[in-house]
Amino acid sequence: MSNTRTLRRTVLGTALGLALAAFGGPQAYAANNDGSVAGRTQAGATVVVINPATGLTRTITADNDGSYRFPFLPVGQYTISASSGGQPVGPTRNVTVALGTTTTVDLGAANATSLATINVTGSVLPVIDVSSTESATIVSRAELARLPVNQNVTSVALLAPGVVKGNAAFGGISFGGSSIAENAFYVNGLNVTDFYNRNGFSEAPFAFYDQFQVKTGGYSVEFGRTTGGVVNAVARSGTNEFKGGVEITLEPGNWHSRADDHYDASGHRYLTASRDRDSLVKTNVWASGPIVKDKLFIFAMYEARGSTPRNTNNAGTTLTSNNSDTGFWGTTIDWNITDSNVLQLMAFSDKNKNTGDVYSYDYDTSTIGTRTNQVFTDTGGKNWALTWTSYLTNDLSMKLMTGRNEREAFTHSQLDVDCNYVAANNAFRAIHDPGVRLGCTSSSTVYKRNDTRKQARADFEWTLGDHLLRFGYDHENDTSDYSRHYAGPGAYYYNLYAASAGSTISNGGVVPAGYDSYVRARRYEIAGTFTTKNAAYYIEDNWQLTPNLVLNAGVRNDSFDNQDAAGRSYIKMSRQIAPRLGFSWDMKGDGSTKLFGNLGRYYLPVANVINIKQAGGLLDERTYYAFDGWDYKTLNGVQYAVPKLGPQIGAVDNSQGNGTVGDLRSEVDKNMDPVYQDEAILGFQQLITSQWSWGVSATYRRLHNAIDDMEISATPQCGGDGYVGWVMANPGKSVTVWGDTHCTGTADGWVTIDTSKQGWAMYDASGNYLGQRGWVKPKRTYAAVELQLNRAWDEKWAMNASYTMSWNRGNAEGPVNSDTDFDDTGRTENFDDPWVNLGGNGYLPNDRRHQFKLRGTYALTPHWQLGADVNAASGGPITGFGVGNPYDATNYHSYFICVQNCDSPVSEDRVYERSPRGKYGRLPWTFTLNAGISYIQPFEGGEFRVKLAVYNLLNQKHTTAVDQDLQTSISNSTSDTFRQPLGFQSPRFTQLTMSVNF
Structure with missing residues (x-):
C-alpha cells in the first residue's frame, strides 16, 4: 500500500511541477537570485546534492523527522541522493532548481509525508508546489527562445496576468492597478530600479539572462519598497564545459509598417508619424567555461548595437536622425571556494550614447533640408553585485551581497546657448500660425543626472525542526547628482496659449484688451547632490504545521531617509512595520490540489525627485505676457519664429520654487505618514492531467495615504x-x-x-x-479575479491562457498621473489645493476591466516550431477635465466644467456642473497578435536556430490615449482637441534572430 501511494505521489508531483509551471512560484526562500531543494527522507540520512555542470556539491544530514533543506542553490540542473549506513535510500533523482522557488523531493522514505514529490528531468521548471503562498510567473530563457516575445524585460513582465501597459507618453507598466512608478526590478539580487523618478530600470540584453520571475503579489518580506510588482532576473553563469555562441538580431527599417498621420476635424495634421522609421542591428557574442575545473567559472558576453531610428516632430517641419552605436558588456564569475562557500561576481554596463541630427523638413515633398542642430543623449552606467554564500552549519546558511547600480541621464545640444524652445497648443496655432518653425531647437532642456545606488544586504536561513526562520537586513544609499535648466538666452521656455481678452489665466492675471493670446516664459533651474537612505530588517517563520499545511508569518521594518543637498534629513520615516501572513494547504495530500492565501502590507519610498525639487533650491519662475506677434529670425539658413512679448500679465509666479532652500520645517509635515498598501489574495490550483492544470485567484489591494505637494x-x-x-x-x-x-x-x-x-x-x-x-483623502482600490489554464511543454506543444477581470477605483492613481500625462513623481496636481481632486472618485486610468492573454508553442517537426502571443484588453476610462470649480477660480485640471456666465470675472457668478471620472466612456479594446516561426538544426556539439517573429501581426492601430482636457480655459466651450487621439498601438514590425551555440 505504501509503495503504491509513494508512486502515486511521485507521478502527481512530477506532473504538478510540469503542468503548473506558468502559474507562479512558491515562497522566494532564495534572497532574490537562486532557489532551494527540500523534502524528507530517512531520519539521520546523509543527503547530497550535486550540480554536474559545475561540480558544486553540498552535503547535509537529515533531521530526526527525516526533513532536509538545501537553501541558496544557484539555478540549474542537479542530482540529489540519500544514503544511510553506506546504503542508498531510494534512487538518485534529477531536479531543476528554478529562480526564487523551493522544489520538494522525497528520497525513498517509506513513511515520507512531506509535500508533493517532484522528480524533474530536462529543463522543465518546477515553479509551483504546495508550499507556495506567492503569485508569480517564471519565464525561462528556453521558453523565450520559443515564443515571439520582444527582447526587453517589459515584454516579459506583460506575459503575467494583471500586468498592463501604461497609457501615457512616459510609458511603463502597471501591476495590479498600481501606477507605473511603484515597481521594483532586480538582477542577481541587485536593485536596478530607477530611484529618481521610479519610472524605469537598468537593463541587459536578453542573452545575458537565464530566468525571470514576475511577482504580481504576495511576495515575501525580503522584498519591499514597492506597492506594485517585482521583476526578478538572474544572469547566466559558466560551467565545466566550454561553450560559446553568436546571435544576430535584425530589424530593418523597411520591415516596420508605417505609422499613421492624424488630422483634426478641420483637416489640420496634428500628429506626423508616417515618416518615422526604426532600424536595429544587434550582434551578440558570448562564451563560458571553467577557469579552474569544478572551482572557478566565467560567463562573458559583448553585444554590439546599431540603432538608427528617425522621427519627425508633430508638425512635420523637422526630422531627427538618430544614431546609437554603443556596445554592451556583461559577465558573471563564480568561485566554488569550498562546498560550503561560494563567491559570485555579476557585472554589466548598459551605457549608451545617442546622437540625434536635427534637419529642417518639408513634409509635402519629403525633402530633408539643412541640419539645424545635434542633440546628444547619454544614458545607462556600470552595475555590479558581489555575493558570498556560506553554509555555516547543517541548519544555518548565510548570504552576503554588496553592489552598485549606476544610471546616467545627460541631454544637451549644439544650440543650448543660442536657442530658446517655443511650443504652442493647437488652439493658438489655429489663429497664429507663423508659417515657419517655432524656435530653433528641438531640445528644451539641458539636463544632466547621475544616479548611484550603493547596496548591501545580508540574508540568513535557519532550520529549527518544523520551523524555517528567514531573517536579514538590507540597506541602500541612493544618490542623485543633478543639474537642469532650459536652453537658450535667459534659460526661458516659451509656451503659447489662446485666450480671450478679459479671461483669467493661471497666475490670476487678466488678458488685456486687444489681445487674444498670451505667452508663458518659464525658467526652471536646479543643481545639487541629493541622497536617500533606505534600510530594512525582516524576519519570517515558515511553519510546517502539519504534513499538508504550511503557515508563514513575517514582518519587515522599513525606514526611509530623504536628504537635502547639505545632507540634512528632511523626510525621515522609520518603524514602517509591514506584516505578511500566508498559508498553503495540500488539500488531498498528494500535491495535486492546493488552496493558498496571504495578507500583506507594502511600503513605498519617496522618490529622489522630491529631494531635488522640494529641498534643492528649485527656481520655478513663470512670467506671463500678452502675445504681441512674431519675431522672425534665421539660423543655419533656416527661418524660425519666436514670440514678441507684450505687456506683462499679473505678477511673476515663483510659488513652486524661488531658487532658495527655505526652512524645510515649513515645507514638510513633521509627522508625515508613509504611503503603504494592504493586499489580500486567495487562490486555488489543481492538476487536471499530467499535462493540464488550472487555477483561480482573487486579489484585493487598498492603497493608504499619499505623499504629495x-x-x-x-x-x-x-x-x-x-x-x-x-x-x-x-x-x-x-x-x-x-x-x-x-x-x-x-x-x-x-x-x-x-x-x-x-x-x-x-x-x-x-x-x-x-x-x-479641507482636502479629500486619497483613495485607491483594486479588486480582481484571475483564471489560468496551462498545458506544459512536452517537446511537442505548450500553452498558457489567462483571463483577468478587475476593478481599479479611487481618486488617486498613485505618484504619477497618466490621464494628464504628468510623470513628476510625487508632485502631481491631485492635491495642490482642495478643489483639484474634489469629486475625483471613479475608475482610475489603469482600470482595464477585461484582460485576455494567450501564449504557446507548437512543434510542427523536430526542426520547426510555431509560436504565438496574444494580448487583448479593454480600454481605460475617459474623463473630461475642466478648469476651475464652483468654489474657487484656480486654473487646474478639475472635475467641474463651467456651463454659464463663464466669462464673468466674478467666480461666484459662474455656473459649473460635475464632470466625473469616466463620464465620456472608455478607450477602445486593444488586440495584439505576435507570431513567430523557428527553425532549429542541432549539430555535433551545438545548435543553429533561426526565429522570424512578427509583432502586431494584424497591424492593429487602436487608440491608447486621448486628450482628456474638456476645457482648457474658463469658458463654456468645449476644447476642439478634447478626445483627440494622442497614443496608439505600435505598428507591425518584423524581427529576425539567428544564433549559433556550440
Whole structure:
C-alpha cells in the first residue's frame, strides 16, 4: 500500500511541477537570485546534492523527522541522493532548481509525508508546489527562445496576468492597478530600479539572462519598497564545459509598417508619424567555461548595437536622425571556494550614447533640408553585485551581497546657448500660425543626472525542526547628482496659449484688451547632490504545521531617509512595520490540489525627485505676457519664429520654487505618514492531467495615504491668514509644520492643520473671508479575479491562457498621473489645493476591466516550431477635465466644467456642473497578435536556430490615449482637441534572430 501511494505521489508531483509551471512560484526562500531543494527522507540520512555542470556539491544530514533543506542553490540542473549506513535510500533523482522557488523531493522514505514529490528531468521548471503562498510567473530563457516575445524585460513582465501597459507618453507598466512608478526590478539580487523618478530600470540584453520571475503579489518580506510588482532576473553563469555562441538580431527599417498621420476635424495634421522609421542591428557574442575545473567559472558576453531610428516632430517641419552605436558588456564569475562557500561576481554596463541630427523638413515633398542642430543623449552606467554564500552549519546558511547600480541621464545640444524652445497648443496655432518653425531647437532642456545606488544586504536561513526562520537586513544609499535648466538666452521656455481678452489665466492675471493670446516664459533651474537612505530588517517563520499545511508569518521594518543637498534629513520615516501572513494547504495530500492565501502590507519610498525639487533650491519662475506677434529670425539658413512679448500679465509666479532652500520645517509635515498598501489574495490550483492544470485567484489591494505637494494657504488660529505655502504632506490628514502661531506673518512655532477640514482660505470676489476648506483623502482600490489554464511543454506543444477581470477605483492613481500625462513623481496636481481632486472618485486610468492573454508553442517537426502571443484588453476610462470649480477660480485640471456666465470675472457668478471620472466612456479594446516561426538544426556539439517573429501581426492601430482636457480655459466651450487621439498601438514590425551555440 505504501509503495503504491509513494508512486502515486511521485507521478502527481512530477506532473504538478510540469503542468503548473506558468502559474507562479512558491515562497522566494532564495534572497532574490537562486532557489532551494527540500523534502524528507530517512531520519539521520546523509543527503547530497550535486550540480554536474559545475561540480558544486553540498552535503547535509537529515533531521530526526527525516526533513532536509538545501537553501541558496544557484539555478540549474542537479542530482540529489540519500544514503544511510553506506546504503542508498531510494534512487538518485534529477531536479531543476528554478529562480526564487523551493522544489520538494522525497528520497525513498517509506513513511515520507512531506509535500508533493517532484522528480524533474530536462529543463522543465518546477515553479509551483504546495508550499507556495506567492503569485508569480517564471519565464525561462528556453521558453523565450520559443515564443515571439520582444527582447526587453517589459515584454516579459506583460506575459503575467494583471500586468498592463501604461497609457501615457512616459510609458511603463502597471501591476495590479498600481501606477507605473511603484515597481521594483532586480538582477542577481541587485536593485536596478530607477530611484529618481521610479519610472524605469537598468537593463541587459536578453542573452545575458537565464530566468525571470514576475511577482504580481504576495511576495515575501525580503522584498519591499514597492506597492506594485517585482521583476526578478538572474544572469547566466559558466560551467565545466566550454561553450560559446553568436546571435544576430535584425530589424530593418523597411520591415516596420508605417505609422499613421492624424488630422483634426478641420483637416489640420496634428500628429506626423508616417515618416518615422526604426532600424536595429544587434550582434551578440558570448562564451563560458571553467577557469579552474569544478572551482572557478566565467560567463562573458559583448553585444554590439546599431540603432538608427528617425522621427519627425508633430508638425512635420523637422526630422531627427538618430544614431546609437554603443556596445554592451556583461559577465558573471563564480568561485566554488569550498562546498560550503561560494563567491559570485555579476557585472554589466548598459551605457549608451545617442546622437540625434536635427534637419529642417518639408513634409509635402519629403525633402530633408539643412541640419539645424545635434542633440546628444547619454544614458545607462556600470552595475555590479558581489555575493558570498556560506553554509555555516547543517541548519544555518548565510548570504552576503554588496553592489552598485549606476544610471546616467545627460541631454544637451549644439544650440543650448543660442536657442530658446517655443511650443504652442493647437488652439493658438489655429489663429497664429507663423508659417515657419517655432524656435530653433528641438531640445528644451539641458539636463544632466547621475544616479548611484550603493547596496548591501545580508540574508540568513535557519532550520529549527518544523520551523524555517528567514531573517536579514538590507540597506541602500541612493544618490542623485543633478543639474537642469532650459536652453537658450535667459534659460526661458516659451509656451503659447489662446485666450480671450478679459479671461483669467493661471497666475490670476487678466488678458488685456486687444489681445487674444498670451505667452508663458518659464525658467526652471536646479543643481545639487541629493541622497536617500533606505534600510530594512525582516524576519519570517515558515511553519510546517502539519504534513499538508504550511503557515508563514513575517514582518519587515522599513525606514526611509530623504536628504537635502547639505545632507540634512528632511523626510525621515522609520518603524514602517509591514506584516505578511500566508498559508498553503495540500488539500488531498498528494500535491495535486492546493488552496493558498496571504495578507500583506507594502511600503513605498519617496522618490529622489522630491529631494531635488522640494529641498534643492528649485527656481520655478513663470512670467506671463500678452502675445504681441512674431519675431522672425534665421539660423543655419533656416527661418524660425519666436514670440514678441507684450505687456506683462499679473505678477511673476515663483510659488513652486524661488531658487532658495527655505526652512524645510515649513515645507514638510513633521509627522508625515508613509504611503503603504494592504493586499489580500486567495487562490486555488489543481492538476487536471499530467499535462493540464488550472487555477483561480482573487486579489484585493487598498492603497493608504499619499505623499504629495499641497499649498497650505491658511492656519486655523489666524482666521484665514497665516499662509504657510507649499508643503509635502499627507492630504486629508493632520499636518504639522513650522508656521505662524501668533498671526504676525512670521513663522515662529509648530502649527497643526487638519487638512481634511481646513488649510485653504476661501474669499469672495470682494475679498471677504468665507472660511476654510479641507482636502479629500486619497483613495485607491483594486479588486480582481484571475483564471489560468496551462498545458506544459512536452517537446511537442505548450500553452498558457489567462483571463483577468478587475476593478481599479479611487481618486488617486498613485505618484504619477497618466490621464494628464504628468510623470513628476510625487508632485502631481491631485492635491495642490482642495478643489483639484474634489469629486475625483471613479475608475482610475489603469482600470482595464477585461484582460485576455494567450501564449504557446507548437512543434510542427523536430526542426520547426510555431509560436504565438496574444494580448487583448479593454480600454481605460475617459474623463473630461475642466478648469476651475464652483468654489474657487484656480486654473487646474478639475472635475467641474463651467456651463454659464463663464466669462464673468466674478467666480461666484459662474455656473459649473460635475464632470466625473469616466463620464465620456472608455478607450477602445486593444488586440495584439505576435507570431513567430523557428527553425532549429542541432549539430555535433551545438545548435543553429533561426526565429522570424512578427509583432502586431494584424497591424492593429487602436487608440491608447486621448486628450482628456474638456476645457482648457474658463469658458463654456468645449476644447476642439478634447478626445483627440494622442497614443496608439505600435505598428507591425518584423524581427529576425539567428544564433549559433556550440
